[in-house]
Amino acid sequence: MSRLIIGAMVRAIGAYPSGWRYPGAHRDPRSDAAALRRAAEVAESARLDYLFFGDWLATGHDLEFRDPYLVARIDPLSAISYLAAFTERIGLIATANTSYADPYTVARATASIDLLSGGRVGLSLVTGAEARAAANHGRDFHAANDTRYDRVVEFEHVLRRLWDSFEDDAIVADAATGVFLDPAKLHATDFHGAHLSVAGPLNVARPVQGHPPLVHAGSSPRSRLFAAQSADLALVAVNGFEQAVAIREELRSLAFESGRDDRTLKVIAPVLPIVGETREHAQSIADELSELVQIAEDWPDGPPAAFPANRSLAQLTQLVGVDVSKLSPDRAVTPALVAGFSAAGQELVEIVAERTGRSPSGERPPTLRHLVVAASVNASMVVGTAVEIAAEFEAWGEAGAVDGFNVLSAVQPAQFEAFARGVVPELQRRGVFPTEYEGETLREHLGLDRPENVHVRSRVSRVTS
Ligand SMILES: Cc1cc2nc3c(=O)[nH]c(=O)nc-3n(C[C@H](O)[C@H](O)[C@H](O)COP(=O)(O)O)c2cc1C
Structure with a gap:
């Protein structure tokens, strides 16, 4: 196995719904500047490959309970430009939503930050x-999946053309002769598609990396095809080891069929480790986080409008096949209660036991709240010591399930620091993650070549054909 790629998926107030409520957690987005700087320092001293920032183009009261980190946060391009000034080696990946973004603006910002940071920018394209x-954004409706993917295909093409506007040696800047620019090496974009129309050229020099690495995150068939054809990193949500192996194989064969070297497509899974000094300690953190998640029945007169529909005893009743809707959320889940559960209900009890150490026949049985939370909070959680978590990462890499991980932290800064200072050294000790930055640019961290400018490539092929 080649070494793992590891990045931090930064969610400043924590990536778990109750993470911001945990003692000592960063919880006020108005002081994100300090929290982001601290996360970047910790990530860079652990020599992580990149910091990754997602994006979301709306907010509302509903997000408070589902994904509180989405309620109010720094926009991703601003976050990476800010952090470029405080860091030296780590990659900086921002997300752009191509259904609404303007490609000229995105190409300009990313080329600029790539030049400012010495080649450390990556761009995640989502629909x-x-x-x-x-x-x-002045639109009447959110376009359908197919239309959004037709647009992202054009978007990616246009971005690469814009980044190739200047050949690497187009700017001569010769004070003696007075020649600043070689006009033959500045190229228009001239793109006119069904969704986008861009004249170009871009008014920024070619990025240090040629093209900043592209990430794509999604799960539909169109998403898979786009990632396979056009992305350097495919960010995929996976449900367990076997599914991960199958998705990576599918992506790699789609990449091969599209004519590219499939080894240049890296498949990355999000993961949320809960790291403790002992397994019991890690389980106690996961337990406390579960207990801090609110569920619908916590409001005697009904939850606030747009509360997540699945976070309730009524929904749990559907899953476990026993009517628990009138019971207290903090009622113990005893062996007698579990005896009547469906197979899915029994499985849920096992997941809770693994994560929190609570089992129905033990001294501290789980409560119904634990089950509701495990069923409704969507997180690829791994709970254990640094050694146990590192062993799990290594096993996934070795079996070809992933090329790397985007690490989410439930509680900032404590859980991110526990990962960076505990799990990363253990991965290094096992030889699956490097101890030093070996390259300068994000492309080099990811083991990717610098692409040639399309205009140079076509000139060379005209001369040689
Ligand atoms: C791991 C992961 C991270 C994602 N991050 C974002 C994000 O930051 N912003 C966003 O708008 N969508 C994000 N998405 C959503 C996808 O872009 C996509 O819109 C969603 O999965 C809808 O399905 P499809 O695009 O696969 O058809 C993410 C998806 C995955 C799997």
């Missing part, structure tokens, strides 16, 4: 699932 974004 976005948030329908409210439409009304924030």
Whole structure:
């Protein structure tokens, strides 16, 4: 196995719904500047490959309970430009929603930050699932999946053309002769598609990396095809080891069929480790986080509008096949209660036991709240010591399930620091993660070559053919 790629998926107030409530957690987005700087320092001293910032183009009261980190946060391009000034080696990946973004603006910002940071920028292209974004961008409706993917295909093509506007040696800047620019090496974009129309050229020199690495995150068939054809990193949500192996194989064969070297497509899974000094300690953190998640029945007169529909005893009743809707959320889940559960209900009890150490026949049985939370909070959680978590990462890499991980932290800064200072050294000790930055640019960290300018490539092929 080649070494793992590891980046931090930064969510400043924590990536778990109750993470911001945990003692000592960063919880006020108005002081994100300090929290982001601290996360970047910790990540860079652990020599992580990159910091990754997602994006969301709307907010509302509903997000407070589902994904509180989405309620109010620094926009991703601003976050990476800010952090470029405080860091020296780590990659900086920002997300752009191509259904609403303007490619000239995105190409200009990313080329600029790539030059400012010495070649450390990456760009994640998403098509976005948030329908409210439409009304924030002067549109009547959120386009259908196929239309959004038709647009992202054009977007990616245009971005690469814009980044190739200047050949690497187009700017001569010869004070003696007075020649600043070689006009033959500045190229228009001239793109006119169904969704986008861009004249170009871009008014920024070619990025240090030629093209900043592209990431794509999604899960539909169109998403898989786009990642396979056009992305350097495919960010995929996976449900367990076997599914991960199958998705990586599918992506790699789609990449091969599209004519590219499939080894240049890296498949990355999000993971949320809960790191403790002992397994019991890690389980106690996961336990406390579960207990801090609110569920619908916590409001005697009903939850606030747009509360997540699946976070309730009524929904749990559907899953476990026993009517628990009138019971207290903090009622113990005893062996007698579990005896009547469906197979899915029994499985949920096992997941809770693994994560929190609570089992129905033990001294501290789980409560119904634990089950509701495990069923409704969507997180690829791994709970254990640094050694146990590192062993799990290594096993996934070795079996070809992933090329790396985007690490989410439930509680900032404590859980991110526990990962960076505990799990990363253990991965290094096992030889699956480097102890030093070996390259300068994000492309070099990811083991990717610098692409040639399309205009140079076509000139060379004209001369040689
Ligand atoms: C791991 C992962 C991270 C994602 N991050 C974002 C994000 O930051 N912003 C966003 O708008 N969508 C994000 N998405 C959503 C996808 O872009 C996509 O819109 C969603 O999965 C809808 O399905 P599809 O695009 O696969 O058809 C993410 C998806 C995955 C799997």
